Amino acid sequence: MKAAAFPYLGLLCATLVSCQVPPGKRNFKCGGVRSGQSGFIGSEGFPRLYPPNSKCTWKITVPKGRVVALNFRFLDLERDTLCRYDYIDVYNGHVNGQRLGRFCGTSKPGAIISTGNKMMVQMVTDANTAGNGFVAMYSATRPNQRNDQFCGGHLEKSPGSFKTPNWPDHDYPAGVSCSWHIVAPKHQIIELKFEKFDVERDSYCRYDYVSVFNGGENDEAKRIGKYCGDSPPAPVLSQENEIVVQFLSDLSVTADGFLAHYKFRSKKFLSTTTSPVTAAVTTTVKPTIPPCQLKCKKTGTLHSNYCASDFVLTGTVITAITRNGSIHTTISVINIFKEGRIAIQQAGKNMSVKIISVCKKCPIIKRGLNYIFMGHVDEAGRGQVFPNSFVMPYRSKNQRFLNNVKNRRC
Known part of the structure; x- marks a missing residue:
C-alpha cells in the first residue's frame, strides 16, 4: 500500500475505532524501553509517514x-516480497536472540510469541x-x-x-x-522427527519454511x-543439548x-550412528590430493557443478583479504540461484556473503569485479571455493543461462 494512493489513511487511522489504538497511545517516538504487563509501541510520528x-x-x-x-494492530510499510527495504524485525530477548520474523507491506501477521520474558522489535527504513x-x-x-x-x-x-x-x-x-x-x-542430545509435513513448496524455501538450529x-x-x-x-540429531525449531509462513x-x-x-548415540541423520547438511568430500596442489582449472560443466554445489550466486567482490x-572475501550479491546453508547478511537493499578462496593462487578473484560463484559451505556458514571450483567472470548474458539451469532438475 503506497501512502500516495491513500492520502487520508493517516487521518482515518487517527479517528477510526478499527485502528484499535487508544487516543493516548499515538504519539510514538523512535524506539525505547518498555516493561510491565502490557503496552503499545509504534513507528515514529504515527499516523504520519514514518x-x-x-x-x-x-x-x-x-x-x-x-x-x-506481540499483536500488530496496524501495519503499512513499503511492500517487497523479501522485505529488503523497509521492514520490522522481531527477536527473542534483547541481545543476540533468534529472529522470530521479518514483516513489511500491509497485511498483519498473527500473534508473535517469545520464548522468554524479553523481546526486541526493530524497524529499519531506507x-x-x-x-x-x-x-x-x-x-x-x-x-x-495458548490456543491455536x-x-x-x-x-x-x-x-x-x-x-x-490449526493442525490437523x-x-x-x-x-x-x-x-x-x-x-x-x-x-x-535431541533427536527430532517430523511425522507429518506439508509446507508451501519452493526450490529455496523462501516463503513458508521450517529451520532447525543447533544451540539456543x-x-x-x-x-x-x-x-x-x-x-x-530426514530425522535430525543435535550436536548440543539445545535446538531451536522455527516456523514462518508468509502472507x-x-x-x-x-x-x-x-x-x-545420550551423546553416545552420535558415535553409534553409522551415518549422521542431520537433514539438509551437505558434506564436503575432501580431495585426496591437497587442495592447493590441484590444477587451477574448472572441472565439469555449469549444470553438473550447479547440482553438486551447496550454493550458486553472482556477486561483486567488495573486500579480499589474504589470511x-x-x-x-566479502561478496555483494547480485542474484542468488541456490542458497543452501550459506549465511546471508542483509542491510537495507544490500545482501552480502562471505566466501573463502581456500588457495590464494586460484581461482583468481579480484576486488571490484563480478563473478559467478559455485561452491560448498563450511560450519560457520561461509562459502568455500577450491582451484577446481566453478568460478568465472559474470556477464549479463550469463543471467539467462543461469535461470535455465536453475529450472532444470538435478
Missing part, C-alpha cells in the same frame, strides 16, 4: 515467568517509499497455555511433540512466526537445515503444516 533512513529499536520486558505476545508505519500491542502471557492463535514455546520434557497452529483440522494461518526452544539435560539461538552459522514441501525431512499460500516429535538421547594462504 521518516526515511532510520533504525528504531524497542526492548520489551514482561514479568518473569511470562512470555511476550531512503525511498514510506508508509504510515505500525502500531503493535505487547502483553504478558503464560508460556505453553499462538504457537512456539520452551520444551524440556521428553518425549514430546509440537505442531503448527485446518491449514496453518498466513503470517505466522513460531519458535520452539527445546532443551535437554546436559550431556544429552537462531544463528545461521548453526543452522542444521531449512525445509519446505510435502516430504518429511499468501498456506498448507497443512506439520507434526513433530522429539526425544532426548594463512587463503583469500577471505
Whole structure:
C-alpha cells in the first residue's frame, strides 16, 4: 500500500475505532524501553509517514515467568516480497536472540510469541517509499497455555511433540512466526522427527519454511537445515543439548503444516550412528590430493557443478583479504540461484556473503569485479571455493543461462 494512493489513511487511522489504538497511545517516538504487563509501541510520528533512513529499536520486558505476545494492530510499510527495504524485525530477548520474523507491506501477521520474558522489535527504513508505519500491542502471557492463535514455546520434557497452529483440522494461518526452544539435560542430545509435513513448496524455501538450529539461538552459522514441501525431512540429531525449531509462513499460500516429535538421547548415540541423520547438511568430500596442489582449472560443466554445489550466486567482490594462504572475501550479491546453508547478511537493499578462496593462487578473484560463484559451505556458514571450483567472470548474458539451469532438475 503506497501512502500516495491513500492520502487520508493517516487521518482515518487517527479517528477510526478499527485502528484499535487508544487516543493516548499515538504519539510514538523512535524506539525505547518498555516493561510491565502490557503496552503499545509504534513507528515514529504515527499516523504520519514514518521518516526515511532510520533504525528504531524497542526492548520489551514482561514479568518473569511470562512470555511476550506481540499483536500488530496496524501495519503499512513499503511492500517487497523479501522485505529488503523497509521492514520490522522481531527477536527473542534483547541481545543476540533468534529472529522470530521479518514483516513489511500491509497485511498483519498473527500473534508473535517469545520464548522468554524479553523481546526486541526493530524497524529499519531506507531512503525511498514510506508508509504510515505500525502500531503493535505487547502483553504478558503464560508460556505453553495458548490456543491455536499462538504457537512456539520452551520444551524440556521428553518425549514430546509440537505442531503448527490449526493442525490437523485446518491449514496453518498466513503470517505466522513460531519458535520452539527445546532443551535437554546436559550431556544429552535431541533427536527430532517430523511425522507429518506439508509446507508451501519452493526450490529455496523462501516463503513458508521450517529451520532447525543447533544451540539456543537462531544463528545461521548453526543452522542444521531449512525445509519446505510435502516430504518429511530426514530425522535430525543435535550436536548440543539445545535446538531451536522455527516456523514462518508468509502472507499468501498456506498448507497443512506439520507434526513433530522429539526425544532426548545420550551423546553416545552420535558415535553409534553409522551415518549422521542431520537433514539438509551437505558434506564436503575432501580431495585426496591437497587442495592447493590441484590444477587451477574448472572441472565439469555449469549444470553438473550447479547440482553438486551447496550454493550458486553472482556477486561483486567488495573486500579480499589474504589470511594463512587463503583469500577471505566479502561478496555483494547480485542474484542468488541456490542458497543452501550459506549465511546471508542483509542491510537495507544490500545482501552480502562471505566466501573463502581456500588457495590464494586460484581461482583468481579480484576486488571490484563480478563473478559467478559455485561452491560448498563450511560450519560457520561461509562459502568455500577450491582451484577446481566453478568460478568465472559474470556477464549479463550469463543471467539467462543461469535461470535455465536453475529450472532444470538435478
